[in-house]
Amino acid sequence: MPQKKNNLILCVSMLFTAIVIIIAIQYSSTKIRDKLNLELQNTLKLAAEQNALFCEKELATEQNFLRGIARGLPVNSASQKDALIDMLRPYTELYNVKRLGFIYPDGTAYTTDDHTVDLSSEDSFKYGMEGRAYVSDVIDDAIGDTEKINVFSIPVYYQNGNTVAGVLFAAYRTEMFLDLLNLDCFEGQGYSCIVKPYGAIIAASESSPFYKQKNLFTVLEKLGVKLTPDKGSSVSGNLTNSGLAVCHMPKEHYLYYMPLDSSITNSQWFIITVVPVNILNKHVIQVLRYVNLLLFVVILTLAAVFCYYLYSYWHQKKMLTTLAYTDPLTGGDNYACFQKKMQQKKGTSGYIISTDIYEFRIINNTCGNQKGNEALIGVWKTLSSSLKEGELAAHIHADRFILFLKEQPDITLTERIDQINASISQLAVELNTPRIMLYLGIYPTDAPEDTEKGYGCANQAKHAIKNRLTQNYSYYEDINFQQHLEDLKLEYSFEEAIQSHRFEVWYQPKYSTKDESIVSAEALVRWRDKDDSLIPPFKFIPLFEKNGMISVLDEYVFEAVCAQQKKWENEGRKLFPVSVNISRSSLYYSNIVEKYSRILQTHSLSPKHIELEITESAAVNNNEIQTLIDRFHETGFRMLLDDFGNGYSSLATLNQMHFDTLKLDKSLIDYIGDENGEKLLYHIIKLAQSLGLKITAEGVEHKSQFEFLRDLSCDDIQGYYFSKPLPLNDYQSLLYSGA
Ligand code: C2E
Ligand code: MG
Ligand code: MG
Secondary structure, eight states, rough: HHHHHHHHHHHHHHHHHHHHHHHHHHHHHHHHHHHHHHHHHHHHHHHHHHHHHHHHHHHHHHHHHHHHHHHOOOOOOOGGHHHHHHHHHHHHHHHOOOOEEEEESSSSETTTTTTTEEETTTTHHHHHTTTOOEEOOOOOOOSSSSEEEEEEEEEEEESSSSSSEEEEEEEEHHHHHHHHHHBBBBBTTTTEEEEEETTTTEEETTTTTTTTTTTTHHHHHHOOOOOOOOEEEEEEEOSSSOEEEESSSSSEEEEEEEEOOOOSSSSOOOEEEEEEEHHHHHHHHHHHHHHHHHHHHHHHHHHHHHHHHHHHHHHHHHHHHHHHOOOOTTBBOOOOHHHHHTTTTTTTTTEEEEEEEEEHHHHHHHHHHHHHHHHHHHHHHHHHOOOOTOOOOOOEEEEEEEEEEEESSSSHHHHHHHHHHHHHHHHHHTTOOOOOOEEEEEEEOOTTTTHHHHHHHHHHHHHHTTTTOOOOOOEEOOOOHHHHHHHHHHHHHHHHHTTTTTEEEEEEEEEEEETTTTTEEEEEEEOOTTTTTTEEEHHHHHHHHHHHHHHHHHHHHHHHHHHHHHHHHTTTOOOOOHHHHHHHHHHHTTTHHHHHHHHHHHHHHHHHHHHHEEEEEHHHHHHHHHHHHHHHHHHOOEEEEEESSSSSSOHHHHHHHHEEEEOOOOOOOOTTEEEEHHHHHHHHHHHHHHHHEEEESSSSOEEEEEEEHHHHHHOOESTTTTTTOHHHHHHHHHHTTTT
16 A cells, blocks of 8 residues: 555656746746747847848949039039030949939039020929938839939039038939849848838839838838837838838748938838748747757656656566466466455355375485476476366465366366366476376365465365375365364374383284294284274374374384394394384484494494385385485495285385385285185285295284195295284293293
8 A cells, every 4th residue: 555655656746847847848948938029029130130231232322423424524514514414424334324414503404415404493403402411212204214213412512611502313213223132031032122111112022922012101001011010119001210110021020120320311211121930940940849859858758767667666566466376486376366266256166175285295305306396397287277167276385286166067076177287297207206196175165265264274174184105185064173173182192102212112913824832022002092092003094104103103113123122132032133113204204224233233233133114105205215215225234125915016016126025915915715816815925936035924814824824835924814913922922931
């Protein structure tokens, strides 16, 4: 929960940061844009001013050109008019003017194109006579062919210098005038025009919409543009000041108007500079592009950081989920995952099955952990591949697995378990390990969501059949709780029983077939309960084999037998070898050989007085056991293969393992009387003898059995026919009394 809250806080703060950054960028980009716009307008003003200056300069140049010509003109009397015109003539070509002319004070004008006209009503004349230079608007040529012209005029003074002697004028064709003004600007993309305050167009760039138009305001009106004046100026039909307007023609343009120096023209002219906004905006756009790019990069970075965060969060979560719900060994589901999945099975009926591998410790101890792991993985594969729809499996730990199986229409649960066990026992062959077999406890349930309870009950069912070779599965409802409790009681009292020497060693003598005399004995343990009753081995040996206590008990019996033999030896009695059982589980304690040798040494007893019995099941397919047998041999013990023929029969064992004696199990002896059984017994005995093994027959109860075995040259007989296992005193009496 706190993790979720943290994530929410992190997300919100990241979002907040992102918003703040975006707003900051937006704000600063607006500021930059405004600032740049202002700069832009200033640039435009500057450009317009330069344009105006340029125009003024051009106009002044033209006037200066007239002033230059005026100097030295014979103006004192009209009689010199021809000479004056002759002097002017070369300049028309030189300066590309339509005509030059001189207006005498009476208004009569003489021109270089030989016209004599009365210009007394013209402004050029009036201004000139007042001593002022003048530039006309675009006017129709009043002399010669009708053409649009602009007239420049200056007063010319008598030589005394103060009185105006007349007016010198130059008439330019309007196109020429335009050339002079060179009104294009901004790399040809902008244009200019010169207008009178009321809008009359004096000159305009050819590329402009004002070219050859009469009135600026009419054109602007057509374009739907209204000039917005700067403070204090008015443009509604009359330009008075400078100002800026935005017009769409159709592209957005800035239009800047400003007055020209009126002292040049002697009338109020305005210069209009029009520039497409995007030209001016070029830098702004560039900057804005960078700003946008920056914005984009920031957003992208934030998005990337956010995505990365989400990804790593998701990845981490997935990893944690994997760790939490995956079994590291099998890669499949673990118990937590199983429980979680079972929650979703509410209302489904089925079987919760707890299972583990019979004596898995043996596989681990004899074949190594690596092989053990391979076996577990193999078991997992078998289990998980046997699942049908809606069923589950998980590895809990060590050799424990859990299953949830459902009733199937075509196969019973028992059949399925048999199939699973069949495939699993195949694993042992594939992996070359001792037998792999599953024990399963089955708990039928209608409430799979209560997995804990189901698993507990399935476990109890499993424990109830542990170590019963005849059955490998059990239903919870079949549990013998009485038995279960008894087992628990025995486990509980074991420690105390060992301390208080409640375990007694009984001896069952073995007899020679040759002369029916005692040749040796087997030590068999009995548990004397507090009420003096005897608990037989089948009640506690399998139990202790399961929980590992057996190794303590085996050692206890071994030590007791050694002590007893030594005692008899010290008493000067003849010693008969006694065989002591070593359980499979005891064998897997690595230092067993050393331990047993040490006990022998402690009692200063020769190993020839003690024999060791190892059950056949422990010896099958087991190289480690072979090594142990060899090491026991090296110490001097004789080794007996116990219970041969009891379920695990493997004739190969006889050859592979270096046992000294083969003990035929009672189940084989019971074949005697049956033809085929006898044949089998015959061949086993012959084979063992051919391998140099001594033969002891166990569980011989009848004379016929004894005789059959004797006839096959079986060496020794152990069985009720001769004697049951005897308490120490009885055995001692049997051995020594009467001897
Ligand atoms: P085992 O080692 O095969 O011992 C022989 C068992 O066969 C003994 O049973 C013995 O009483 C029984 N038996 C011998 N002759 C006859 C016969 O003619 N008829 C019948 N019906 N039974 C006969 P016991 O003493 O009950 O022991 C059972 C098993 O318990 C032993 O089988 C052995 O595996 C185990 N055991 C006994 N003592 C020890 C011990 O100290 N350590 C270990 N690890 N196992 C022991
Ligand atoms: Mg035995
Ligand atoms: Mg036996």
